[in-house]
Amino acid sequence: xxxxxxxxxxxxxxxxxxxxxxxxxxxxxxxxxxxxxxxxxxxxxxxxxxxxxxxxxxxxxxxxxxxxxxxxxxxxxxxxxxxxxxxxxxxxxxxxxxxxxxxxxxxxxxxxxxxxxxxxxxxxxxxxxxxxxxxxxxxxxxxxxxxxxxxxxxxxxxxxxxxxxxxxxxxxxxxxxxxxxxxxxxxxxxxxxxxxxxxxxxxxxxxxxxxxxxxxxxxxxxxxxxxxxxxxxxxxxxxxxxxxxxxxxxxxxxxxxxxxxxxxxxxxxxxxxxxxxxxxxxxxxxxxxxxxxxxxxxxxxxxxxxxxxxxxxxxxxxxxxxxxxxxxxxxxxxxxxxxxxxxxxxxxxxxxxxxxxxxxxxxxxxxxxxxxxxxxxxxxxxxxxxxxxxxxxxxxxxxxxxxxxxxxxxxxxxxxxxxxxxxxxxxxxxxxxxxxxxxxxxxxxxxxxxxxxxxxxxxxxxxxxxxxxxxxxxxxxxxxxxxxxxxxxxxxxxxxxxxxxxxxxxxxxxxxxxxxxxxxxxxxxxxxxxxxxxxxxxxxxxxxxxxxxxxxxxxxxxxxxxxxxxxxxxxxxxxxxxxxxxxxxxxxxxxxxxxxxxxxxxxxxxxxxxxxxxxxxxxx
Numbered sequence: 001x002x003x004x005x006x007x008x009x010x011x012x013x014x015x016x017x018x019x020x021x022x023x024x025x026x027x028x029x030x031x032x033x034x035x036x037x038x039x040x041x042x043x044x045x046x047x048x049x050x051x052x053x054x055x056x057x058x059x060x061x062x063x064x065x066x067x068x069x070x071x072x073x074x075x076x077x078x079x080x081x082x083x084x085x086x087x088x089x090x091x092x093x094x095x096x097x098x099x100x101x102x103x104x105x106x107x108x109x110x111x112x113x114x115x116x117x118x119x120x121x122x123x124x125x126x127x128x129x130x131x132x133x134x135x136x137x138x139x140x141x142x143x144x145x146x147x148x149x150x151x152x153x154x155x156x157x158x159x160x161x162x163x164x165x166x167x168x169x170x171x172x173x174x175x176x177x178x179x180x181x182x183x184x185x186x187x188x189x190x191x192x193x194x195x196x197x198x199x200x201x202x203x204x205x206x207x208x209x210x211x212x213x214x215x216x217x218x219x220x221x222x223x224x225x226x227x228x229x230x231x232x233x234x235x236x237x238x239x240x241x242x243x244x245x246x247x248x249x250x251x252x253x254x255x256x257x258x259x260x261x262x263x264x265x266x267x268x269x270x271x272x273x274x275x276x277x278x279x280x281x282x283x284x285x286x287x288x289x290x291x292x293x294x295x296x297x298x299x300x301x302x303x304x305x306x307x308x309x310x311x312x313x314x315x316x317x318x319x320x321x322x323x324x325x326x327x328x329x330x331x332x333x334x335x336x337x338x339x340x341x342x343x344x345x346x347x348x349x350x351x352x353x354x355x356x357x358x359x360x361x362x363x364x365x366x367x368x369x370x371x372x373x374x375x376x377x378x379x380x381x382x383x384x385x386x387x388x389x390x391x392x393x394x395x396x397x398x399x400x401x402x403x404x405x406x407x408x409x410x411x412x413x414x415x416x417x418x419x420x421x422x423x424x425x426x427x428x429x430x431x432x433x434x435x436x437x438x439x440x441x442x443x444x445x446x447x448x449x450x451x452x453x454x455x456x457x458x459x460x461x462x463x464x465x466x467x468x469x470x471x472x473x474x475x476x477x478x479x480x481x482x483x484x485x486x487x488x489x490x491x492x493x494x495x496x497x498x499x500x501x502x503x504x505x506x507x508x509x510x511x512x513x514x515x516x517x518x519x520x521x522x523x524x525x526x527x528x529x530x531x532x533x534x535x536x537x538x539x540x541x542x543x544x545x546x547x548x549x550x551x552x553x554x555x556x557x558x559x560x561x562x563x564x565x566x567x568x569x570x571x572x573x574x575x576x577x578x579x580x581x582x583x584x585x586x587x588x589x590x591x592x593x594x595x596x597x598x599x600x601x602x603x604x605x606x607x608x609x610x611x612x613x614x615x616x617x618x619x620x
Contacts, residue, residue: 074213075107078181078206083109086199088183090161092116093171094128095179103128103180115157125151131168131180137200139167139191164188167196169203173211181206259370260339260363261286267359268292271352273326273345277363280337281431281472282309295325295342299471309340316360318353329357331364338367381405382429385442389415389449391490407440414458414483415492416450419500420509421469421476431468445497447476455483462512475510477503482516495519506611520607540608542592554592557585559609562602 075093083091090110094103101123108116121128130148131138140146143158143166158166163184171178181203183195249266260277268275268288276292279285282301287293295301301309305325312319312330320327324344331339341360348356384401387393388409402409421428428448432441440451452461458480466478477500481492496515503509503518537544543554557575561582564570568586572579595601 070213070217072106074210076109078210079107079109082181082183082199082202082206085202086183086195088167089186090163090184092182092184093179094119094121094182096132096177098176101129101132103132106179111161113157113160115160119154119157121154122151125149126154127166127168128180128182131170132177135170135172135177137167137169137196139165139196141165141188141190162186165191167191167199169196169200171203171207171210173207176211178207178210178214258366259286260366263359263363263366264288264292267341267343267356270355271343271345271348273343273348275344275359276342278340278342279434280339280427282306282340283468283471285339291324291344292342295344299467301325305342312340313337316357318348318357327353327356329360331360331367333364333368338364381440382442385440385449385451386444388440388451388486389444389490389493395487409486411453411485412455412483413486413489414452414454414456414461415481415489415496416452416461416465417444417479417481417493417496417500418447418449418465418469419445419477419479419497420504421447421472422474423469423472427472428469431472432465435464435468444493445500447500449493451486451489458483458514459512462514466512477509478512479515480513537612540605540612543589546588546592552585552588554585554589555609555612557582558589558605559613561586562606562609 075095079091079093082093088110090108092105092108092111095106096103103121105116105119105121111117123129124133126148127138127140127143127146141164143163161184164186165188166182166184168180168182170180181199183191183199264275264277264286265288274288274292276287276295277285278301283299284293284296295305302323302325304323305321305328308319308321308325308328309330312328313332316330316332318327318329325342326344326347328343329341330337331341339360341356341363343356384398384405384407387398387401399409416432418428418432423431425443425448429441429443432439432448432450436452438453442449450465462478462480469476469478479496479500481496484492492515499513499515499518503511503513540555543558546552547554553575557571560571560574561568564574568579568582572582575582589596593601593605596605
């Protein structure tokens with residue numbers, strides 16, 4: 001008996017697995033109550049040994065988790081270890097957001113669908129919210145039948161994973177709920193108290209580790225932010241020091257009398273970007289390279305750039321453009337635009353934008369300096385030009401005064417007169433003076449007069465001056481006189497001035513014209529353009545009325561007939577119609593204008609047709 005008891009004791013204490021049948025076989029002959037007691041002792045020992053193994057595994061897992069510093073990696077490690085510890089089909093962890101009272105699935109293990117990835121559980125929904133609210137473990141053996149609020153997206157994720165029984169325990173640290181750790185099976189069963197206690201113990205320790213990792217991450221982020229802020233401050237200080245140095249260089253340029261080209265060059269070198277400077281009329285004044293020069297098309301800036309300049313005029317500050325031109329700054333003196341600074345390339349930081357604004361201020365100072373010098377020069381030259389075009393002074397005295405200004409009045413001169421432009425006259429003077437420093441330019445009557453030395457191509461000269469003035473906006477007349485000696489200039493200018501008052505009366509208000517082309521009309525009608533136009537309409541009104549009411553073309557037919565020396569065939573060819581059509585129209589003209597075929601009448605009609613043509617063609 002003693003040997004039997006000793007053998008039974010060994011079986012009860014054995015580390016290896018012993019089945020109840022093996023234990024009963026060894027206890028043959030003993031009372032049933034004794035056998036049941038032995039079986040109960042063995043079961044308790046099995047549970048204690050299992051608990052010991054679980055706790056050993058738990059401690060080993062926790063020691064490993066303590067070494068993980070990255071929060072997201074730690075979350076996944078927590079789930080992996082819990083999955084191994086619990087042996088369930090799937091395990092996942094939801095992080096709790098105190099601000100929204102929502103939970104977000106941050107890590108999972110054992111899932112078979114993508115529905116669980118970044119699943120957001122709204123406030124008050126599901127088993128997760130119940131765990132947060134009660135701060136205690138919660139479980140269910142059948143999710144669908146559980147008595148808590150459901151939500152479609154959460155339910156869809158549960159169904160996609162075929163989850164039935166779910167156990168959730170809170171992650172609590174320093175009295176704050178950090179999240180919920182879940183263990184779930186795809187079959188219905190009730191979680192044992194040992195399973196609940198094991199997951200709870202793991203979650204309690206994991207919460208402390210997670211909170212520590214969060215604090216370390218926050219500290220590292222704070223340190224990184226501080227380092228970044230320090231580096232940014234150092235970089236900003238360096239940039240400001242560079243900006244101050246550049247401002248000193250720009251100031252020296254102004255004091256040394258340098259121009260806008262030097263400002264554009266220095267800014268381009270400092271910023272590492274293309275730079276251009278425009279004058280008051282937005283014409284290119286200085287460019288750092290070909291790319292900057294390409295911002296003008298046919299002498300004009302694009303509408304986006306022009307719109308940005310208008311905005312900058314109100315503040316004299318940087319305005320983004322967003323096209324090839326990065327941004328602009330208007331150079332202002334009070335409300336007066338003195339120019340524009342344009343920059344291209346990559347975006348600028350705040351210090352660089354302030355640097356560009358200082359560059360615009362330097363350009364404004366340079367421009368005002370030059371304006372002061374130009375004003376003095378213009379006053380002197382203006383008096384000289386005024387006396388030259390008036391013809392009231394001694395020519396010997398005028399030649400002496402001109403020579404003192406470095407101007408030789410010998411040779412040929414071509415007069416240019418402007419009229420009808422809306423810009424201020426000093427602006428027109430500056431614009432024309434900028435075309436050629438050798439021109440003598442001054443305000444005259446309601447416009448400006450320029451005396452151009454030499455024998456230029458009159459048509460090219462007229463087009464060039466008109467195009468330059470048009471850059472400033474608006475429309476007007478540019479009249480070119482005959483090239484002549486200086487003594488005949490007063491007469492030429494007087495005739496051009498008279499013509500400038502006549503042309504608007506016949507409908508010509510925006511054009512570049514040769515004075516000699518209109519001299520016959522001036523001789524016939526004088527400066528009264530309305531009188532000339534009334535003459536033309538008086539002769540042509542019957543034809544014009546007929547053309548309007550019958551959709552005919554009698555005026556053009558008469559013009560073609562007279563232009564081609566009364567040839568029906570050539571008139572028809574010019575009008576692209578059949579000769580019979582021309583004959584029929586001429587017969588109608590006979591009815592409307594009796595006697596028009598007489599030589600004197602044809603002469604008057606020819607003049608009327610020319611005036612009518614001029615009034616319909618108002619182009620430069």
